[in-house]
Amino acid sequence: MVSVVPLQATEDATRKTFWLISNYEKILFYFLATVTVFVFAYGTYNRFARYGDGKADWFDRLDDLPGRVSSAAKIVASNEKQFNRDLVAGLMHAFILWGFLTLLIATTILFIDEWYRVLTIAAGDRQSFWVGDFYLSYQLVTDALGLLFVIGLAVAIWRRYVVRAERLWGKHTNWEDAFLVWSLLLLGVGGFLLEGLRILGTGDAIVTVEPVSFVGTATALGLAGIGMNASTAAAVYPLAWWSHSVLAFLFIAAIPYAKPFHMISSFANVVTRDDKAGVRLPGVPSDLDATNAESIDDFTWKELLDQDACTKCGRCSSVCPAKASGRPLDPRDVILDLKQYRQSLEREGGETKPIVADGGVIDTKTMESCMSCMACMDACPVEIEHLKSFTRLNRQLTDQGDVQSSMQDVFQNVMTKGNTFGDSPEARGDWTEDLAFDVADARETDVEYLWYVGDYPSYDDRNKKVARSLATLFEHADAEVGILYDDEVYDGNDIRRVGEEFLYVEQAGTLIDSFEDCSFEKIVCTDPHSYNTFKNEYPEVDFAEFADDPMMEFEIDGFWNDGDGADVYHWTQAVEELVEDDALGLQGTELEYTVTYHDPCHLGRYNDEYEAPRELVRATGCSLHEMPRNRANSFCCGGGGGGLWMEVDEEEKPSEERLREALEDTDAGDGIEKFVVACPMCMTMYEDGRKTGGFEDDIEIVDVAELLVEAVETNGATPTAGSDPDAAPADD
Amino acid sequence: MKILVTVKEVAEVDDEFEIDGLDIAEGSLEYDLNEWDDYAIEEAVTISEARDDVEVVTVTVGPERAEETIRMALAKGADRAVRVWDDAIEDAQFLDVDAKAELLGAVAAEEEPDLVLSGVQAGDDSNGATGVALAETIGFEWAAVVNQLDLDADAGVASVHRELEGGIEELTDVDLPAVLTIQTGINEPRYASLRGIRQAQRKPLEVRSLEDLGLDPSVVESPLERTSMYEPTSESDATVWQGSADETAESLASLLREKGVIEG
Known part of the structure; x- marks a missing residue:
């Protein structure tokens, strides 16, 4: 049995990692972590390799990369795009984003400290910086931002499943939308539950154990309130710990294969955006044999990235005047139809179809409905350049001669x-x-x-x-x-x-x-x-x-x-x-x-x-x-x-x-x-x-x-x- | 299977125009692909897209300038083009229907098409006779004013709807080889983009003279002659009635009775 040191605001304040977890379990944990990282890296590499296979883009999008990254970081960190036209969604996303980033950074710090300890033990002088005031601040910040994280997710789930905000639902809504919000919520709630169990499990007076971890303390009080005692808490702790870990691994491994990938693809999309997108259209090569959208291979890497950056938030469609007028255009669906078609070819070896035609991937009438007003692009929080893809489709229609007589x-x-x-x-x-x-x-x-x-x-x-x-x-x-x-x-x-x-x-x-x-x-x-x-x-x-x-x-x-x-x-x-x-x-x-x-x-x-x-x-x-x-x-x-x-x-x-x-x-x-x-x-x-x-x-x-x-x-x-x-x- | 489409470049007169001798001044004219031929091309190209073994050839009687228009047909999907022209045609004062039928017929004799599609009429001279005269010349079956076409190439039969006067439609089968004159509305002609027209410059366009076709220059002679060109004075005699719907309807009814348009 591991002895637990009471934690107070002293130089000694810290807590034991892998509490109640055996060394064998620890090896299993690191094995699973390695597999997870491998699955994540493999999937992410493949995604980007696919963009690399896309056609070159007309505009320079990788010039001044440091400047691009920092301005993208500013856009993403401030959540300015999410606040546009929707305050609640803005707060929701800001809470989740900042909660997630804080927890990610916190976990990374812990990871570094863990290996710092391992290495210094090997050198004969065990060291840790995850102690004292630093430890206490760490606990306070992770609890506070973790709470916002959970609140943000609760708002997201409330809007998606209770209010059923119209723009969030569409023909491409599927399991991954549920997976993202529910897995993150369970991770957030699970983390606090784990903290509560740990505090309760010490057997000391709850409020004295680690008052700085205020959410964890409140959780412990709540658990005690429903009749749980210290030994039960300590007994279920390993089970809770493993559930939390496995869910975290699943989430990380799933990132490149589903909607959580937007954390990477959407950021990359903001980095590589064209500030004049839509305002200036790309030209075409003077080569008479160049094609516009005969097949999915005609799309540039940025247009493919656009498709993957989409989070299906529906902001574009909710402001589209064509959609509002009952025309057969839903800008989100055009981007996602193209993505779905591409993936059906790549993942399932589906049949090829004309990209844009009556009965094609995109219907002729859909493109005729667009007014090039750029409301969709203005509303898009991840800088998808709808009009650029739409122009490609329109050029294909012109090449095909599919143009209305008027x-x-x-x-x-x-x-x-x-x-x-x-x-x-x-x-x-x-x-x-x-x-x-x-x-x-x-x-x-x-x-x-x-x-x-x-x-x-x-x-x-x-x-x-x-x-x-x-x-x-x-x-x-x-x-x-x-x-x-x-x-x-x-x-x-x-x-x-x-x-x-x-x-x-x-x-x-x-x-x-x-x-x-x-x-x-x-x-x-x-x-x-x-x-x-x-x-x-x-x-x-x-x-x-x-x-x-x-x-x-x-x-x-x-x-x-x-x-x-x-x-x-x-x-x-x-x-x-x-x-x-x-x-x-x-x-x-x-x-x-x-x-x-x-x-x-x-x-x-x-x-x-x-x-x-x-x-x-x-x-x-x-x-x-x-x-x-x-x-x-x-x-x-x-x-x-x-x-x-x-x-x-x-x-x-x-x-x-x-x-x-x-x-x-x-x-x-x-x-x-x-x-x-x-x-x-x-x-x-x-x-x-x-x-x-x-x-x-x-x-x-x-x-x-x-x-x-x-x-x-x-x-x-x-x-x-x-x-x-x-x-x-x-x-x- | 081979489809020959007769294509004409038609002249369009500006709102403001001048007359120069027996013709409208060249500066007052714009040239374009004949509207009816546009539908004939679309019909031929649609057939060729549905089957693997179809060649679409266009034939035009016209000067070098007409190549711009011919390229539109090639851009829309025709495989190659033949243009008939030489000095004798250039010098002919008036090319009548028989002459055109002879010229087109000579090309048809060389090409041996299974099907000839022509527009019902040309937008400028509006004879509406060349297609049928061509059928007569080359001894093909024919159907005029076709507004629906179902082709059974294997059986060698074209089932057509013909638009007749008074809203009557005739459904008939025509044995191939045949000449069909195509009515507007039979399909929706596609657009020939500027890029498509540029690409079409690579497709073969053959120029044939009378000699090449084995025709005597006398073929362009005509008993018809153009004697003068003038702008007819246009008159309008519009009556506008003021008042309620009942009153104006009554006035209109009595006028129609008076003019013998309606009885009783």
Whole structure:
């Protein structure tokens, strides 16, 4: 029988490891531990070896590794992503994460001390640092964090099985989700039970044994309270100890084979993330025989890691506007369907299927449903880049020719006319004819701002009014602005997202040729979609790759605007500067409307510009009330990712749901008069949703530019009389 | 099995256009693959995807410019292309249906297809006769305006639905070899991506002259002649009635009676 030393806050304070465990058992323990480590290492190695077999990724993801690891550590340690949109889940995960890490570190310290003792005994002078104040602090910290760990797990289990939070359940929910939370809970509770048994088992007055281990002491009191005495405690202790150990070994061995692997894969995914993921899409090789998603082998190692990093938390799907509208897209399921298919090939030797097709791994309609709004990626706590995999699938659909006829028409229009409408290129500047002043031709004069007007403001009647409003503002502010007239072509942002990459490159090259023929300092865009692709994507296209291509008839060779070229602005950013310089002469009291502002995905979530348009709305005097889903949480209008042209089956249009939100969920009650947008695509979608949703009498859709023009004109200062954007001519 | 698909590059006129002599000015024209032929190609490619032993060949009468359009057909899955052209065709003022049937027929005689698919009509001149004239020329069975096709290649029979006037559909069997003129809506034509069109540049595209085909230049002569080109003045005579549904319905009914559209 081992003698037990009473533990007090003295230099001698420590406890015996392997209490009541025989030397034979100790050998068995180390044998099992070795097997466990081997199984863990083998599984982990195989996982990473599989990533190594994946295709090279387009972006550099392993540069500045120390910097990447430390910023990933910060993201993970702070749990900032888990707190996003869900405080309880954030606390839950923080408790579990920090509890787990603390217990892991504690066990590691104990392991080191154990072998330190073994080695020093062998050297004839037994030493241990796990004594005295250090020991007591150790006990206090592990008890405290262990308690949080158990609380976190209790919350997780409560949310999963009692509340049954909807997003946690899906078609891929299976045993491993239960295994993770229940095994960790049993480990946490088991640890305290073991501590309680040990304290009770000493036979001394419970509260005097180790008061610093407050949870263990409380457990011991509880055990005593239900009638357990010291000798029973000591008798069941070895059994409890072994149960705890075996469960721990099982858990560790299972890590690489199930959901606990997210502790490694999700962290690796955060380390290798692309900060501009989705905002900039990867290019494709100019090699005509390159494939996009003919088989799972086409996926890059990062896309495979994305699949393994998924914890099935469902945050992506819970914010997806396509899913909310009843479209057949669940972003989590796409990632996990791909993973399941890959594993079915590797583990079970399953049959190969087309990756994306009707009846393929992913259905064609699923991909047609995506609006490229990036809400899923914003919500993902482990930096899964859904849009990158989705683009791969969309490119495959384009390669296969599986493109809806309405979308084919758009591609054809872009190919032959350089615009999505299929209208005459010569008519591109016709919207300027109703203005009382001329808009400068940037091909003929040097300008400060080259204004890329865009397809919708050039050709669509409703958006032409926005273009005229913006022209009026520039004129009023005396800004040196010019446009490209017939030489402007479609920017390509959205056809790139739909998957027609070669056509994107061809358009970009053609448009850059037009840019290169002009002299300007800055590019300013009406459309956030153009703004995004000019700013983040054009400078990354290596046009030299396509120089020999007979169908790419542009002159640009190499890269454009990478580094010291022109700055690219969304117009709200440029005009905000003008307003700050008081170029519009606004008092901030001109208008009295009660309005809400809708963040366009490509301006907000994509490019972090939330304040410039809001400043402009406030500068008119309007009272601005936020919708609950604002800024990074904005809810897509449905127009992105080809949504503007795609025909989809849905229960409710995203635009209708959004207008309902504006009318019901702001703190202005039902007082919102105007729904303010800053994107031509949003304008089109909301004008449509306003009609189809029956909101025509309740709310008006206006662009920020239209509000500003109204404010300027209210002021009486109208040097551009006749430019009233609402006085559209009959043929408009 | 071999399927020959006749493909035409059609001209599309801009909203604003100019007339130049007997033709529309070249600057007012855009060229594209004929819509009906797009469906014929899709039907042929779908058949070839379902079986291993099918070759799809396209044949076009057209200048070098038409190769852009032909490549779209190749990108969609046709195996090779034949383009018929020479100076005599270039110089012909008007290529009539018989001439086209002769040219296409000469290619068909060389290729010996089991099935010829053609569009019902071309979007520019809208003759709607070339396919059937071709069948006559080469002595094939034929069915026009086909909107559903079930091919039993082994039995050598094509079971087709033909779309007739007045919403009537004819179900009939045609023995191969045959010419079928394909109606829009029979399938959903796939997209030819820019990359696909580039890849298609590697597929064989053979140019054949009249001499190559063993035809006499007189084959392109026609009794028809184009005498002038003008834009007809368009008139519209729309009556808009104001008022309630009952009142306007009554006005419409009496007008329809008056014009003899309805009786009673």
